[in-house]
Amino acid sequence: MFGLVKTIISFVVGIIELLLTLRFMLKFLVVNVHTPFVGWIYNTTAPLVVPFSGIIPDLKLGGFMIDFATLAALIVYVLVGYSILRIFSYVDPRYR
Numbered sequence: 085m086f087g088l089v090k091t092i093i094s095f096v097v098g099i100i101e102l103l104l105t106l107r108f109m110l111k112f113l114v115v116n117v118h119t120p121f122v123g124w125i126y127n128t129t130a131p132l133v134v135p136f137s138g139i140i141p142d143l144k145l146g147g148f149m150i151d152f153a154t155l156a157a158l159i160v161y162v163l164v165g166y167s168i169l170r171i172f173s174y175v176d177p178r179y180r
Contacts, residue, residue: 086172093172097165103129104158111151133157 107129115122133153140152 086175090169090172093165093168097161100132100161100165101158104132104154104161107133108151108154108158111154112148114147114149129154129157132161136160 103125106125110122110125117123117126133151136153136156138153139156142152143150
């Protein structure tokens with residue numbers, strides 16, 4: 085049972101990390117937000133990034149931009165996913 089739960093958690097965290105990485109790269113390259121794919125990525129990941137907005141202002145480097153809210157979200161969500169998986173390994177040692 086725990087194996088299936090761990091697989092689902094890993095999959096969900098992986099999808100979240102993929103989407104946030106795409107958002108980070110698209111923001112870094114300052115792409116056109118009116119294209120459908122970019123708009124979809126931004127709208128899909130907005131709820132994941134909102135808790136981290138405004139902590140550190142974005143940094144503009146020439147024609148590029150570093151979105152620290154997305155970077156913080158990437159770090160926090162991977163740490164949360166890892167922590168949840170570690171908790172499962174302590175509950176059932178077979179899945180370490």
